[in-house]
Amino acid sequence: MNPVLKLTDVTRIHGEAPHEVLALRGISFEAHPGELVAVMGPSGSGKSTLLTIAGGLDRPTAGSVTVEGTDLAGLGQHGRARMRRTSIGYVFQGFNLIPALTAAENVALPRELDGVAPRRARAEARKALEEVGIADLADRFPDDMSGGQQQRVAIARAVVGERRLILADEPTGALDTETGEGILQLLRARCDAGAAGVLVTHEARHAAWADRVVFLRDGVVVDETGADRVDVLTGPGAR
Amino acid sequence: MSVKHALLALLEQQPMYGYQLRAEFEQRTGTTWPLNVGQVYTTLTRLERDGLAFADGEDGEGHVIYRITDAGRDEVATWFTTPVGRTQPPRDELAIKLALAVTVPGVDVGTVIQQQRSATMAALQDYTRLKRQAAAGAVPDAGADDGSGGADLAWSLVLDSLVFAAEAEIRWLDHCESRLRRAAAGGVGRRNARLDEEAPARGAR
Numbered sequence: 001m002n003p004v005l006k007l008t009d010v011t012r013i014h015g016e017a018p019h020e021v022l023a024l025r026g027i028s029f030e031a032h033p034g035e036l037v038a039v040m041g042p043s044g045s046g047k048s049t050l051l052t053i054a055g056g057l058d059r060p061t062a063g064s065v066t067v068e069g070t071d072l073a074g075l076g077q078h079g080r081a082r083m084r085r086t087s088i089g090y091v092f093q094g095f096n097l098i099p100a101l102t103a104a105e106n107v108a109l110p111r112e113l114d115g116v117a118p119r120r121a122r123a124e125a126r127k128a129l130e131e132v133g134i135a136d137l138a139d140r141f142p143d144d145m146s147g148g149q150q151q152r153v154a155i156a157r158a159v160v161g162e163r164r165l166i167l168a169d170e171p172t173g174a175l176d177t178e179t180g181e182g183i184l185q186l187l188r189a190r191c192d193a194g195a196a197g198v199l200v201t202h203e204a205r206h207a208a209w210a211d212r213v214v215f216l217r218d219g220v221v222v223d224e225t226g227a228d229r230v231d232v233l234t235g236p237g238a239r
Numbered sequence: 240m241s242v243k244h245a246l247l248a249l250l251e252q253q254p255m256y257g258y259q260l261r262a263e264f265e266q267r268t269g270t271t272w273p274l275n276v277g278q279v280y281t282t283l284t285r286l287e288r289d290g291l292a293f294a295d296g297e298d299g300e301g302h303v304i305y306r307i308t309d310a311g312r313d314e315v316a317t318w319f320t321t322p323v324g325r326t327q328p329p330r331d332e333l334a335i336k337l338a339l340a341v342t343v344p345g346v347d348v349g350t351v352i353q354q355q356r357s358a359t360m361a362a363l364q365d366y367t368r369l370k371r372q373a374a375a376g377a378v379p380d381a382g383a384d385d386g387s388g389g390a391d392l393a394w395s396l397v398l399d400s401l402v403f404a405a406e407a408e409i410r411w412l413d414h415c416e417s418r419l420r421r422a423a424a425g426g427v428g429r430r431n432a433r434l435d436e437e438a439p440a441r442g443a444r
């Protein structure tokens with residue numbers, strides 16, 4: 001089966017010499033349909049960088065990223081933006097909700113931008129809000145919600161419509177354990193239904209919902225649990 | 240593990256024979272701590288010797304039924320109301336291994352930690368899968384009132400215990416790793432290795 005997401009030898013250098021930061025060092029990474037992959041690693045190891053590059057929000061310094069077989073670099077700005085709206089659901093480490101829009105409007109926005117009729121987009125948004133357990137907050141504004149509630153809106157926005165790739169950066173951060181498990185259940189269900197998911201998390205108990213857990217250190221994958229075990233400890237990561 | 244007390248506690252519920260006791264035990268704890276029937280019968284013999292239970296005839300199929308005594312009930316009550324001993328922590332092979340790894344020369348402690356973390360993570364994935372299966376098979380909100388609902392609950396609590404233990408172990412390994420890295424970096428509280436840190440400090444006076 002072709003991967004939904006494929007990163008090949010991706011390197012990302014932030015900033016300029018002499019203060020450049022090598023955030024990712026030649027990472028190759030795949031997520032297949034039906035697969036949930038967790039990414040773990042200490043703060044600063046490159047997890048968010050990996051995710052933003054996978055989502056077309058940032059571009060690699062070297063290497064390639066393909067989503068459903070399409071090379072993001074060849075897409076151009078518009079193509080990437082379209083890909084982000086239609087194929088990729090993204091939950092940011094900060095929630096990134098638009099304060100002037102209600103919860104339902106925030107969730108419906110990417111669908112409307114993509115030409116889905118407003119009424120249908122709203123209906124989808126309500127359904128997604130229901131799935132994350134906050135249907136009753138549909139007409140609230142982000143400022144009038146708790147952190148955990150905003151987080152759930154952000155998750156609803158990422159799963160609304162038929163996204164093939166769901167990227168979630170610490171989606172359980174502001175949630176209590178039970179609500180957090182609920183979110184994992186939702187991500188898991190989306191992947192079981194055929195989407196590919198990448199979940200960045202500090203919590204081992206949440207990573208354990210994944211089919212595969214990838215460990216990042218200083219921009220390098222040092223180990224991996226799951227389907228195909230690879231012994232990368234002797235690879236470029238070992239110093 | 241106290242097989243003796245576990246079996247006594249089961250007998251307090253109702254009189255049972257050996258195979259039945261084993262089945263009831265495993266319904267609550269899965270195959271996490273497998274009991275063989277031999278172990279069950281030796282324990283029953285000991286319970287009888289100590290006056291905590293007694294063989295009370297056979298059922299229609301020739302199984303010897305054991306019944307708890309009053310002394311047995313007292314014993315169970317005491318067991319439940321006494322905390323599990325913490326004065327002498329169980330020997331922890333991993334802690335001992337790491338304690339030696341950091342002191343014996345030539346051991347790549349980073350690799351020891353990473354390999355253990357992957358293994359523990361894989362176990363945690365397994366427990367989580369079992370939990371999901373249990374949740375999918377269980378009637379939501381099955382109370383402890385009917386026997387099977389109670390056993391489901393017991394099994395899911397045992398799984399939770401394994402999940403918490405694995406999680407704690409991973410956190411501890413993360414902690415060991417970051418302490419070792421800090422120590423290796425010369426005790427300065429650096430959070431991450433950086434390119435510019437690998438070069439000697441520029442403009443040092």
Ligand SMILES: Nc1ncnc2c1ncn2[C@@H]1O[C@H](COP(=O)(O)OP(=O)(O)OP(=O)(O)O)[C@@H](O)[C@H]1O
Binds near residue numbers: 044047049093
């Ligand atoms: N825009 C940027 N400019 C310069 N450096 C950056 C930039 N973004 C990230 N970095 C650096 O790249 C490295 C990787 O950062 P990243 O945000 O990917 O880490 P992370 O693993 O997500 O950490 P956390 O767990 O704290 O979220 C860090 O050292 C960070 O300081």
Ligand SMILES: [Mg+2]
Binds near residue numbers: 048049093
């Ligand atoms: Mg991050």
